[in-house]
Amino acid sequence: MSAIEIKNLTYTYSKKTPFEQTALKDVSFVVEEGETFGIIGETGSGKSTLIQHLNGLIRMKDGEGTVLGKDIKDKKNLKQLRFDVGMVFQYPEYQLFADTVEQDVAFGPKNMGLQKVEIDRRVRKAIELVGLNYDRFAQRSPFELSGGEKRRVAIAGVIAMEPKILVLDEPTAGLDPQGREDILALIRKLKEEVCPTIIIVTHNMDEIAKEADHIIALFKGEIVYNGTPLEVFSHEDFKEKTRLEFPTATYIANEIRKQGVDIKQVVTSEELVSELARIKEGKNV
Amino acid sequence: MFKDISFGQYYPSNSFVHKLDARTKLLLTIVFIVALFFIPSNVSNRIEQAWYGYFGYMMTFAVLLTIIILARVPIASILKSIKGVLLIIVIMAVINLFVSNQGEVLWAWRRLHITDAAIHTTIKLILRLVMLIIGASILPLTTTPVALSDGLESLLKPLKVIRVPVHDMAMILSIALRFIPTLFEETQKIIATQKARGASFDTGNIFKRAKALIPILIPLFVSSFRRADELAFAMDSRCYNATSKRTKYRVSKMGWRDALAFIFMNAYLVAVLMDRYYWVFEMDRIIFGGWLGK
Numbered sequence: 001m002s003a004i005e006i007k008n009l010t011y012t013y014s015k016k017t018p019f020e021q022t023a024l025k026d027v028s029f030v031v032e033e034g035e036t037f038g039i040i041g042e043t044g045s046g047k048s049t050l051i052q053h054l055n056g057l058i059r060m061k062d063g064e065g066t067v068l069g070k071d072i073k074d075k076k077n078l079k080q081l082r083f084d085v086g087m088v089f090q091y092p093e094y095q096l097f098a099d100t101v102e103q104d105v106a107f108g109p110k111n112m113g114l115q116k117v118e119i120d121r122r123v124r125k126a127i128e129l130v131g132l133n134y135d136r137f138a139q140r141s142p143f144e145l146s147g148g149e150k151r152r153v154a155i156a157g158v159i160a161m162e163p164k165i166l167v168l169d170e171p172t173a174g175l176d177p178q179g180r181e182d183i184l185a186l187i188r189k190l191k192e193e194v195c196p197t198i199i200i201v202t203h204n205m206d207e208i209a210k211e212a213d214h215i216i217a218l219f220k221g222e223i224v225y226n227g228t229p230l231e232v233f234s235h236e237d238f239k240e241k242t243r244l245e246f247p248t249a250t251y252i253a254n255e256i257r258k259q260g261v262d263i264k265q266v267v268t269s270e271e272l273v274s275e276l277a278r279i280k281e282g283k284n285v
Numbered sequence: 286m287f288k289d290i291s292f293g294q295y296y297p298s299n300s301f302v303h304k305l306d307a308r309t310k311l312l313l314t315i316v317f318i319v320a321l322f323f324i325p326s327n328v329s330n331r332i333e334q335a336w337y338g339y340f341g342y343m344m345t346f347a348v349l350l351t352i353i354i355l356a357r358v359p360i361a362s363i364l365k366s367i368k369g370v371l372l373i374i375v376i377m378a379v380i381n382l383f384v385s386n387q388g389e390v391l392w393a394w395r396r397l398h399i400t401d402a403a404i405h406t407t408i409k410l411i412l413r414l415v416m417l418i419i420g421a422s423i424l425p426l427t428t429t430p431v432a433l434s435d436g437l438e439s440l441l442k443p444l445k446v447i448r449v450p451v452h453d454m455a456m457i458l459s460i461a462l463r464f465i466p467t468l469f470e471e472t473q474k475i476i477a478t479q480k481a482r483g484a485s486f487d488t489g490n491i492f493k494r495a496k497a498l499i500p501i502l503i504p505l506f507v508s509s510f511r512r513a514d515e516l517a518f519a520m521d522s523r524c525y526n527a528t529s530k531r532t533k534y535r536v537s538k539m540g541w542r543d544a545l546a547f548i549f550m551n552a553y554l555v556a557v558l559m560d561r562y563y564w565v566f567e568m569d570r571i572i573f574g575g576w577l578g579k
């Protein structure tokens with residue numbers, strides 16, 4: 001069973017007003033269980049609109065969809081959908097509101113109607129999982145933490161609901177390189193330990209090339225590419241069709257190829273390095 | 286982006302009325318309201334003159350129709366502004382219908398009674414309120430909030446002589462207006478985030494519901510203060526100073542359209558006044574006298 005199946009999804013904001021804006025056009029895709037799924041596209045291409053359909057924050061009007069076999073359009077599934085699909089929004093640190101980190105993280109589990117013991121267990125586990133020391137952070141105010149720590153607390157607030165699918169909208173936006181690397185490491189850890197199916201929305205091609213098993217690229221609300229990173233970034237008209245950049249490694253390899261060197265298609269820096277090593281060996285022999 | 290100005294009632298278009306200067310529209314809205322209140326609405330104790338005033342409302346209707354056609358705004362958006370106060374109008378009309386003692390009693394039940402004069406005053410009251418709201422709704426429908434606060438500042442400039450800080454007030458107003466859509470968007474985002482964490486805002490009793498707002502209000506306050514801080518810093522670092530003489534980026538000028546609009550609306554005002562005080566036209570009597578009078 002696939003984790004998510006979306007068929008012919010179309011969505012228009014402010015329908016029938018002068019502000020009408022079609023954000024998604026006939027979007028269809030499948031996310032397999034255990035997959036890291038990337039959604040890329042320029043600003044305003046509809047990424048955030050798309051993911052908000054997955055947990056019913058935006059009710060689906062045109063199209064069909066199932067999440068873990070449950071119909072998205074069925075109102076009865078709405079509550080379960082919210083808990084099955086954990087959603088970490090852009091700049092999640094702005095959602096913090098409680099007096100202490102512990103209370104903030106407990107907000108989701110409380111809304112699920114869990115027992116106090118179970119809530120406490122989940123909160124402790126989630127805070128530790130995102131790499132914060134429970135004893136040191138649990139009783140502090142979320143507002144006096146650093147930006148990176150706030151983001152971790154916000155992620156913990158979603159993890160504590162133990163979702164089966166985790167969706168992250170621009171999880172690394174506005175962080176320095178070290179902060180970005182930390183968050184990516186955290187996502188890998190979460191994938192391994194609690195939630196194997198992960199959907200990442202991003203502008204950063206290097207990150208997605210490395211992390212994702214499968215990518216869809218949106219442009220003006222339509223899917224232009226759908227495939228593995230290698231397939232998607234192999235398209236020569238990728239830049240024109242999506243107004244995005246190639247991953248750095250792909251760009252370098254393309255430039256080298258233009259010089260007449262026979263280099264294979266690559267998407268990550270590791271692949272580039274081993275490809276260059278192969279060529280060097282070949283030349284030396 | 287488009288959604289940024291979709292707040293409030295502004296209906297984007299390129300019509301004659303949209304192109305008028307905001308000051309013109311502000312002043313003419315006042316002219317309209319003044320004129321409307323000079324149209325007689327009582328029956329002046331003489332039921333034989335029940336028709337007194339209906340011609341004024343007819344003129345007003347024609348004027349409103351002309352403006353709406355010129356403004357090219359959909360009737361639906363105008364009716365929407367009436368919908369908000371419909372209940373108040375209905376209540377006032379009902380009270381008015383039963384309390385008026387003048388005229389001939391047509392219907393009575395215990396202490397309640399309806400007279401023929403009451404029917405006329407009630408009809409006129411409804412006409413006046415509905416037309417007032419329609420007329421006043423044209424301004425926000427055809428003027429962006431920013432143009433509106435600019436226009437207000439310009440009109441209130443004379444108050445500077447008596448040391449009213451007009452510029453500061455206008456600046457505060459335009460900043461507030463500028464941030465309403467931003468805060469609205471922010472609120473939507475925060476609501477989405479908390480909903481994603483299973484929050485629900487429409488279940489439980491009133492205390493539960495009020496408590497459910499905390500996870501929205503606190504992040505909203507935090508981000509408002511952050512924004513205010515950033516804005517103050519940005520203004521400071523550009524050496525913003527409210528005391529010096531400032532020029533405007535958007536200089537609005539009155540043109541032939543404004544002249545036409547002034548002539549049109551003032552002609553309407555004069556017509557209303559003449560109709561009320563001099564009975565020049567006697568149109569009330571000519572048109573309505575036959576079948577309403579006795």
Ligand SMILES: Nc1ncnc2c1ncn2[C@@H]1O[C@H](COP(=O)(O)OP(=O)(O)OP(=O)(O)O)[C@@H](O)[C@H]1O
Pocket residue numbers: 013014021022023041042043044045046047048049050286288
């Ligand atoms: N609440 C809204 N009302 C009206 N239009 C909206 C709304 N939210 C988004 N849009 C429009 O829908 C389109 C898609 O927006 P969306 O937020 O999904 O883009 P995105 O791909 O997430 O962009 P970004 O990378 O900047 O986050 C845009 O053109 C946007 O202007």
Ligand SMILES: [Mg+2]
Pocket residue numbers: 047048049090169
């Ligand atoms: Mg987005």
